[in-house]
Amino acid sequence: MPVIDVTEVTKRYAGRTVLDGITFSVEEGEIFGILGPNGTGKTTTVEIIEGLRAADSGSVRVLGLDPITDGRRLKEFIGVQLQHTDLPDNLKVWEALDLYASFYEDPRDWRELLVEWGLDDLRNVRFAKLSGGQKQRLIIALALVGNPRVAFLDELTTGLDPQARRATWELIKQIRATGVTVVLVSHFMDEVEELCDRVAVFSQGRIVAIDTPAELINGVDAEHSMRFSLASDAAEEILDLIRRVPGVASVQRNGAVVTVSGRSDFATAVTSVLAREHVVVTDLRIDKRTLDDAFVALTGREFDV
Numbered sequence: 001m002p003v004i005d006v007t008e009v010t011k012r013y014a015g016r017t018v019l020d021g022i023t024f025s026v027e028e029g030e031i032f033g034i035l036g037p038n039g040t041g042k043t044t045t046v047e048i049i050e051g052l053r054a055a056d057s058g059s060v061r062v063l064g065l066d067p068i069t070d071g072r073r074l075k076e077f078i079g080v081q082l083q084h085t086d087l088p089d090n091l092k093v094w095e096a097l098d099l100y101a102s103f104y105e106d107p108r109d110w111r112e113l114l115v116e117w118g119l120d121d122l123r124n125v126r127f128a129k130l131s132g133g134q135k136q137r138l139i140i141a142l143a144l145v146g147n148p149r150v151a152f153l154d155e156l157t158t159g160l161d162p163q164a165r166r167a168t169w170e171l172i173k174q175i176r177a178t179g180v181t182v183v184l185v186s187h188f189m190d191e192v193e194e195l196c197d198r199v200a201v202f203s204q205g206r207i208v209a210i211d212t213p214a215e216l217i218n219g220v221d222a223e224h225s226m227r228f229s230l231a232s233d234a235a236e237e238i239l240d241l242i243r244r245v246p247g248v249a250s251v252q253r254n255g256a257v258v259t260v261s262g263r264s265d266f267a268t269a270v271t272s273v274l275a276r277e278h279v280v281v282t283d284l285r286i287d288k289r290t291l292d293d294a295f296v297a298l299t300g301r302e303f304d305v
């Protein structure tokens with residue numbers, strides 16, 4: 001049974017449609033990504049699932065519960081990190097965890113969370129004195145203190161430096177490893193590609209695709225290329241063999257450098273041809289398609305953050 005079921009949900013603000021009949025489900029134990037540019041209704045969707053906003057129509061079930069009518073019960077099973085979680089500057093790390101634990105009937109021992117999330121040495125430090133990465137670790141720990149079955153993380157790494165972002169990714173993987181289902185709202189392609197088992201791509205209040213990142217990328221019909229250097233005495237016939245590989249659209253030679261372009265996944269077949277013909281190449285580079293390409297192909301627009 002899916003952990004989250006969203007069916008035909010619509011939402012309007014002041015007569016403007018923000019969610020236009022969205023349907024998706026999230027399976028137990030997965031990291032499910034909600035990807036889309038600013039203003040496409042990602043936060044609205046997540047807050048409807050959390051019971052913080054009401055949909056205008058459609059149905060939402062989380063662990064079989066209606067987030068509005070069963071909101072009190074549901075609260076015990078979900079952990080929420082809101083997009084702009086802020087805490088009083090003077091609150092110490094341990095005090096924040098203690099406070100959040102008091103909101104739940106059956107919280108985790110927050111002392112364990114301090115250790116797990118590398119906050120033990122910072123337990124007496126006030127929120128305002130924490131670095132961006134440390135704040136983020138605390139905010140994740142707060143989302144987990146209720147011992148949730150589903151954790152919602154919204155734009156978790158916005159504003160973090162690359163190192164802190166990567167560290168946060170490892171933490172999110174850790175959450176999944178404990179069996180908690182994670183819903184991750186993001187507008188970072190690399191983050192979604194790295195972390196998510198499946199992704200819903202939002203565009204203007206609709207979901208235009210739901211799939212694994214790899215399948216979304218595979219589905220892109222954009223042209224891509226591979227390049228390598230060939231010994232100068234390599235026979236021209238090799239290039240003819242490569243031209244016949246399915247998916248290859250063109251093969252160009254410029255001195256030693258050969259560029260192969262095409263659609264679909266031709267790179268593996270091309271390297272097999274080279275190996276079979278005992279042709280040694282150097283400087284092999286494959287320009288892989290990315291989730292950015294998939295996003296542009298699906299929504300027809302560049303990703304603007």
Ligand SMILES: Nc1ncnc2c1ncn2[C@@H]1O[C@H](COP(=O)(O)OP(=O)(O)OP(=O)(O)O)[C@@H](O)[C@H]1O
Binds near residue numbers: 014039041083187
């Ligand atoms: N309470 C509200 N009243 C009126 N309009 C709203 C309200 N909340 C959101 N909106 C508008 O609805 C649209 C969708 O907002 P939402 O925050 O869900 O998008 P988002 O995809 O999460 O964007 P972001 O990445 O910027 O958070 C936006 O145009 C936003 O301005």
